[in-house]
Amino acid sequence: AQSVTQLGSHVSVSEGALVLLRCNYSSSVPPYLFWYVQYPNQGLQLLLKYTSAATLVKGINGFEAEFKKSETSFHLTKPSAHMSDAAEYFCAVSGGSNYKLTFGKGTLLTVNP
């Protein structure tokens, strides 16, 4: 069985500030981990994915995430928030026989001017 917990359903930051969105996972097999972003009235877009290579993963739009096995975490960060980053972010884990994606409940990021 696999699951994802996203800490904080809503995160608010100022423009130019650090963005930190937290994700912890549970998986009985070595996991593959993903971060997706969803803008209003749109589908999900892949930001980055961890595939058991480098533990620090760089994605699009300046985002990156670090896989920490000892902490079962895959937190998403961006050094400087931009207004266009305002969206909902979903962490997901893939594992098991059919590689099903299990999503967290999401974190809504608001960016204040």
Place this chain on the structure above:
Amino acid sequence: EAGVAQSPRYKIIEKRQSVAFWCNPISGHATLYWYQQILGQGPKLLIQFQNNGVVDDSQLPKDRFSAERLKGVDSTLKIQPAKLEDSAVYLCASSSGTGQVETQYFGPGTRLLVL
């Protein structure tokens, strides 16, 4: 390259009515997924197709939901009869294979409101 297409974008129906959603995946993608996203939650997989065969439908409420993928290309998801708790966004996604690291590409979704 065209993305995943879905229609309609919005649908309002009354409970006990039926409704159908359509999805056309990215050309050449063998795997197609239907997800249900209830407000305030992450997407939940309803059914996964590999070509025109079902890989996983363990979370599909089969007494009211059905899906098909004829000819291994586009797909329809049907709800009959609808319940209030079916109000959600229905997302279709596709990927080129079924590997663990395959990227799933999502359509814009169909927002269903059941009154």
